[in-house]
Amino acid sequence: MRFSDALQQRWRQHDTLVCVGLDPDPAKFPAHIKGAPDAVFAFCRAIVDATADLACAFKPQIAHFAALRAEDALERLIAHIHQRHPGVPVILDAKRGDIGSTAQHYVTEAFDRYGADAVTLNPYMGRDSIQPFLDRADKGVILLCRTSNPGGADFQALDCGGVPLYLRVAETIARDWNTHGNCALVTGATWPDEIRQVRALVGDMPLLVPGIGAQGGDIEAVMHAGRTTDGSGLMINSSRGIIYAGNDKDFAIAARTAATELRDTINRYR
Numbered sequence: 001m002r003f004s005d006a007l008q009q010r011w012r013q014h015d016t017l018v019c020v021g022l023d024p025d026p027a028k029f030p031a032h033i034k035g036a037p038d039a040v041f042a043f044c045r046a047i048v049d050a051t052a053d054l055a056c057a058f059k060p061q062i063a064h065f066a067a068l069r070a071e072d073a074l075e076r077l078i079a080h081i082h083q084r085h086p087g088v089p090v091i092l093d094a095k096r097g098d099i100g101s102t103a104q105h106y107v108t109e110a111f112d113r114y115g116a117d118a119v120t121l122n123p124y125m126g127r128d129s130i131q132p133f134l135d136r137a138d139k140g141v142i143l144l145c146r147t148s149n150p151g152g153a154d155f156q157a158l159d160c161g162g163v164p165l166y167l168r169v170a171e172t173i174a175r176d177w178n179t180h181g182n183c184a185l186v187t188g189a190t191w192p193d194e195i196r197q198v199r200a201l202v203g204d205m206p207l208l209v210p211g212i213g214a215q216g217g218d219i220e221a222v223m224h225a226g227r228t229t230d231g232s233g234l235m236i237n238s239s240r241g242i243i244y245a246g247n248d249k250d251f252a253i254a255a256r257t258a259a260t261e262l263r264d265t266i267n268r269y270r
């Protein structure tokens with residue numbers, strides 16, 4: 001199934017805009033998992049199995065696996081999600097972007113090696129660096145626009161002919177790059193006014209919104225700024241706020257409780 005169709009199905013039929021971020025950090029694992037063999041996979045699989053019905057997508061962050069030499073665990077985790085929870089799309093958070101010939105290898109990495117349904121990319125090297133991803137019409141291409149971090153404005157908000165650069169990025173992607181309807185944008189939850197401006201430019205294009213929970217983003221403000229007229233259009237990501245909600249034997253139940261609360265809070269403003 002195309003990423004965009006899978007996402008629509010999760011929003012409509014499963015009534016959730018929650019994206020569960022998978023950012024494994026063994027220092028934060030419960031003691032009984034920390035010492036176990038294959039701890040990264042065991043931890044993430046438990047979170048996935050406890051939250052899949054509450055998720056519009058899962059978003060594993062690749063550096064959290066690669067830094068631990070756990071790429072193999074990431075491959076198996078994505079295969080597990082497809083097998084046990086078919087229909088829940090997986091966004092590989094890799095923030096790639098390079099010249100076209102190298103980009104082709106990043107395409108193979110994300111979609112063929114890892115089997116992801118979508119990938120996060122940095123569009124600031126321009127269209128040719130993204131084209132090989134755009135050509136995979138069934139896959140989601142999620143482009144950094146206005147990131148959640150404090151330094152996000154350093155370059156993204158620079159004046160670009162009377163308009164901040166991130167709005168030029170949003171406008172260009174919506175107008176010129178989205179010919180297959182497979183683009184989405186990253187707009188941080190910490191900047192609701194910017195989300196509102198981006199939404200006004202890009203119609204119903206999906207927005208990935210990280211920055212809820214640990215980074216302090218406000219759900220009500222995000223929903224008012226970014227929801228589409230049918231009350232969807234957003235993948236609201238929480239990573240640490242869900243996966244480290246508990247740190248004892250019941251950590252997966254605690255993650256489920258946190259994801260349920262997030263879904264219900266979001267749905268109050270749809």
Ligand SMILES: O=C(O)c1cc(=O)[nH]c(=O)n1[C@@H]1O[C@H](COP(=O)(O)O)[C@@H](O)[C@H]1O
Binds near residue numbers: 023095146186
């Ligand atoms: O592309 C992303 O996912 C991303 C973009 C952005 O602007 N800000 C941001 O925090 N992220 C990612 O979203 C996740 C946020 O994690 P928490 O702050 O723990 O919810 C991390 O995996 C970040 O790498």
